[in-house]
Structures are given as C-alpha cells and as structure tokens.
Amino acid sequence: MRQRAARDQKRLDSGQVTNPKDLENLQSEIASLARRQGDLEDVVLEVMERHEAATERAAELAQRVEAVEAKTEDAVARRDAALQEIDAEAGTVRGERESAAGSVPADLLKLYEKIREQQGGVGAARLFQRRCEGCQLELNITELNEVRQAPQDAVLRCENCRRVLVRTPESGL
C-alpha cells in the first residue's frame, strides 16, 4: 500500500498527469491510501500491545507452574519420609506385640483375638477409676464388687462391651 501511494505520488509530482479529472482521482486515491495506512498502523499497534500482554501472562503462568511443581516435590518428599517412619514404627510395634503375645496363655489369646475382631481392633481395655476404657462406661456397684472379689489371675470381662478388663492400681477398686 505504501508502494502504491509512493507510485501515485511520483506520478503526481512528475507532472505527467495533466488532465484535471485524473489529477483529482490521483489525489483522492493518495488521501484514501493514507487513511487506510493510518487505520492499519492502529491495528498493528493494538496487536503488538496484546502480544506483549499475552507474553507477560505466559511468563507469569510459567512461574506459577514452577512454584506448584516445587511444592508438589516437597510434599512428595515429606510423604515418603513419613511413610518410612510409619513403616519403621509398625515394625517395632509388631515385634513388641509378638513378644507380648508369647507370654499370654493360648486360650486367653484366642479369646482376645475374637473380641478384638468384634470390637473394632481393641480386645482388652484398662479398668481406670471404675470405668471401662473400651466403651467408657462406669461399672455399677454389683459389677465392681464382682471385680473386687475375683482372684488376681481371673479373666474379667466388661458387662457392656465384653472386652477383657485389665486391672491396675488405678482401677478405683
């Protein structure tokens, strides 16, 4: 378009065009071309501005992706460390349980396992200040008297949740 305008201008300047009508047409075309060039320049400016904004936004998003990736990496590392700790602890507890189970009579261990299965993983509970720590219910007077009179090696059960009750000096008897 610029070339065409320059060519028109050259023809106009050369003085070759002498017909007034042709001269008028040429001048009008040059003016029209100048207007269109101005419009196109505005469009180019707008496109450049939008391109710049888009580039900035892309850089911003890339930075955020990087930050999220770093956070994810950190979380995965912490999860792995925690899993390792839990595994180690589970191993220790399993070993302790095995050695404790070895000193319990077989029939009592069988009973304990049965209750444990029925009671969500806890087969025995401490009797603490007259309360069964398995179901949290306080024993009534009759139950307490039975516990008091029971021999030291008797296996006692909670009347409410049926767990094995473990007596300690803090049982409140």
Ligand SMILES: [Zn+2]
């Ligand atoms: Zn109970």
